[in-house]
Amino acid sequence: MPATTKLPAHAVPGMPRGYRLIGTEKTDGLIRYEAEYTVLPTKCKCGGAVKLFGTRKRIVGDIPRKDAKVEILLNVKRFKCQRSGQTFSQELPEIHTDHGITRRFFLHVGQGCFKRTFQEMAMESGLEDTTVRLIFHRYLKDVEAWVRIPDPLALALFSVKVFRRPATALIDAHALAIVDLVEDTTQNARTRTTDAGLAPRLERAGAAQTVGIGFDARHRELVRALLPKAVVYVDQFFVMAMADDALEQVRRATRKDLSIYLKRKLAHDAETFAKEREHLHEQEVELLEYIFGTYPGLSDAYEAREAFREAYRGKKAAEEAFGLMTAALAGLSGKTKPFFKSLQVALKTFGPEVRAFFEVEAQDFTLARVPELKKLEEWIAAVPERGHVFEAARASLLLPAGMPARSFLSRGASLARLRSNSYKAPEV
Ligand SMILES: [Zn+2]
Numbered sequence: 001m002p003a004t005t006k007l008p009a010h011a012v013p014g015m016p017r018g019y020r021l022i023g024t025e026k027t028d029g030l031i032r033y034e035a036e037y038t039v040l041p042t043k044c045k046c047g048g049a050v051k052l053f054g055t056r057k058r059i060v061g062d063i064p065r066k067d068a069k070v071e072i073l074l075n076v077k078r079f080k081c082q083r084s085g086q087t088f089s090q091e092l093p094e095i096h097t098d099h100g101i102t103r104r105f106f107l108h109v110g111q112g113c114f115k116r117t118f119q120e121m122a123m124e125s126g127l128e129d130t131t132v133r134l135i136f137h138r139y140l141k142d143v144e145a146w147v148r149i150p151d152p153l154a155l156a157l158f159s160v161k162v163f164r165r166p167a168t169a170l171i172d173a174h175a176l177a178i179v180d181l182v183e184d185t186t187q188n189a190r191t192r193t194t195d196a197g198l199a200p201r202l203e204r205a206g207a208a209q210t211v212g213i214g215f216d217a218r219h220r221e222l223v224r225a226l227l228p229k230a231v232v233y234v235d236q237f238f239v240m241a242m243a244d245d246a247l248e249q250v251r252r253a254t255r256k257d258l259s260i261y262l263k264r265k266l267a268h269d270a271e272t273f274a275k276e277r278e279h280l281h282e283q284e285v286e287l288l289e290y291i292f293g294t295y296p297g298l299s300d301a302y303e304a305r306e307a308f309r310e311a312y313r314g315k316k317a318a319e320e321a322f323g324l325m326t327a328a329l330a331g332l333s334g335k336t337k338p339f340f341k342s343l344q345v346a347l348k349t350f351g352p353e354v355r356a357f358f359e360v361e362a363q364d365f366t367l368a369r370v371p372e373l374k375k376l377e378e379w380i381a382a383v384p385e386r387g388h389v390f391e392a393a394r395a396s397l398l399l400p401a402g403m404p405a406r407s408f409l410s411r412g413a414s415l416a417r418l419r420s421n422s423y424k425a426p427e428v
Helices: 103-112 118-125 129-146 198-203 217-226 236-256 260-265 269-274 282-294 296-311 318-330 337-349 351-359 371-381 390-398 415-422
Strands: 019-027 030-037 050-065 068-081 087-089 154-162 165-172 177-183 210-213 231-234
Touching: 019 068, 050 103, 050 118, 103 118, 103 129, 118 129, 129 390, 154 177, 154 217, 154 371, 154 390, 177 198, 177 390, 177 415, 198 217, 210 217, 217 231, 231 351, 236 269, 236 296, 236 337, 236 371, 269 282, 282 296, 296 318, 296 337, 318 337, 318 351, 337 351, 371 415
Parallel strands: 030 068, 154 210, 210 231
Antiparallel strands: 019 030, 050 068, 068 087, 154 165, 165 177
């Protein structure tokens, strides 16, 4: 029994009332409805009277049912304006005329691409791969048009890899939220869209008064060139990450030659080193004293890292803070020095930007407020998305899951939310 007998004879399943069903044709693997849209224009856009000019047949794809492809053969009426002489077709609501499919099919394919690859989606929908790709990009553009994420006053740039390809997260440093994610096009010739990449994105970030960066020369050059009014600084987060890393390297180098007995004794040294000094309890202080007495190199490294921490405490003047850092590096013993070499080079190369942090009082909006930010890449990767397409990952991060009903204001993807999401058990 054909499925259509259950439906009112005049309706095309799933379409608005105005679509009058003329006939249904079912062949192997294909359902074709012939229909017309009964609401006709009475006037031209210019206000002129219109006259029927003819009918044109048009095939529109709809969501497949089981294994059958669904098509709607539309008799589209054409009109001629009596004033301007222009001809036009009647409006067809719920039809995506650009792609020749129904709007619900358009949404189905667009949303499906978050969970399936383009190939899978093409198989499922009976469309070509390239068509699926085009629909998806159009879908994202449509969703994005409804969402407004304000440009941050305090911008921060954070390098991440998405599907192993380099990208930059644009962060609102006040709100601690990602406001955009852009692929690094200089290393990705595959991306054909000309308006992608960090440079054009920064051009649109003109509201930024300050831009926090890591030790990244390309970021610095781009910001200087494209946001000349903004103050660019190296964020505390990146300086401390390097100082912590140098200490960690010294710790590992020291550990390498220890006996098993000593390794056990020092089992929690890494955590102890990471803690704030004033939060250490008695046992930990004793442990540190023991380690430092035995391994002066490690003591050196720890004190240097502590000096960097001290530089960022309170609101020091730029020169005082920078002086603490350079003095700490100068005071290192010969054996420990090489481990801090890259930090030393970074301070030299980015001296003005490291100082600028204190000048703009970026302590108030530093990324170091989220110490776990090192895991940003993992947090982004934990956002569910299976198509492995950059645009899908970006949309999953920044855009609503479905097509919004009205435009709205978003602050972007909150880092706190991303952090808690990534701790959820993986989907089974
Ligand atoms: Zn007209």
